[in-house]
Amino acid sequence: MYSKVKTVIFSVCIAICFNACVDKKQGNDAFILTEKTLPCKIQCSDEQADSLPELDDGIINQFLPFIKKYEGHKAVLKMPLPSEWKAEYKIESLSPDFEIWIVTNLHEVTHKALITLKKSASGYEVISGLWIAYSTAIEGSNYIESEEWIGNIDEEYTIRMKKQYEKIHSSLNDSIPPTNILQVKEDVYQISLNGNILYQQPEIYETDYMAVVQFADTTEKGIVLDEEWIWNSIHMQEVLEEHNILFAEITHNFDKVSIRNYHGEEVDNINIYPLLSTYSKGYLFLKKGQSPTYHRYCEAKECLEKALPFFGIAVEQETEEALSDNK
Structure with missing residues (x-):
């Protein structure tokens, strides 16, 4: 009699466990x-x-x-x-x-x-x-x-x-x-x-580009990024974006500088590390497929007066006034 009761209890436990597993992890139900x-x-x-x-x-x-x-x-x-x-x-x-x-x-x-x-x-x-x-x-x-x-x-x-x-x-x-x-x-x-x-395939943006890179090797003695550096970066980007010229600010990873358009897509990846043996701080003017052109570090107004003509863009009166206001 005791053996039969044990068998019944064991069978009930198995059934309960099986049903619990089925409820937890559903298959074809x-x-x-x-x-x-x-x-x-x-x-x-x-x-x-x-x-x-x-x-x-x-x-x-x-x-x-x-x-x-x-x-x-x-x-x-x-x-x-x-x-x-x-x-x-x-x-x-x-x-x-x-x-x-x-x-x-x-x-x-x-x-x-x-x-x-x-x-x-x-x-x-x-x-x-x-x-x-x-x-x-x-x-x-x-x-x-x-x-x-x-x-x-x-x-x-x-x-x-x-x-x-x-x-x-x-x-x-x-x-x-x-x-x-x-x-x-x-x-x-x-x-x-x-x-x-x-x-849905995204729109393909033109990979040809113009860009200005503001760079500084902060590991070099005497290279300091102060408030002027920040304001130059802001003013440069404001004016360059109006002319669809890209802008990048780089202080590290000089061997893989990512150039991105204003849609966030990467259009180029360049290595400027070799330039650091000559220049520690400044600007680079870039065109797709061409070697970078260096310009010494200076105020945004002076740099843009050189950068815009480099890209074939005249320095308009409005641009000069805007830069003077930001100065």
């Missing part, structure tokens, strides 16, 4: 998810419900390849893709033939994905997927790096992703800290009527 209407904003800091259904390996293994091979700007701070995911909510679909889900990794949220999928006799079949939100940060000895992606979906099922990377240096250890970095980029995607997620 229908998911009951809350639905959000459009427009919709997706970010890793969004509040979540206390209990969300975990995804089984069948669904995860289908959408991860889409996440790994996405088109668009890549992450600067790369982290391994999580292997455990849960379904957070669904978005009102533009077609009865498929659903749109937002899924997130377990534990501390660092990744979110948008997936389109349809129900079949054997379970869920993923149509397409997109890595839509991301959040991570790294702290170094004298800097903090962070990256955040935020997705926005409008009523036309257009997805606009803002991808921001930032590196902030501490000013405690250096009298003149390295330049902080802020990069903001955007990728655009479209959910089609068949559930595919299509990358």
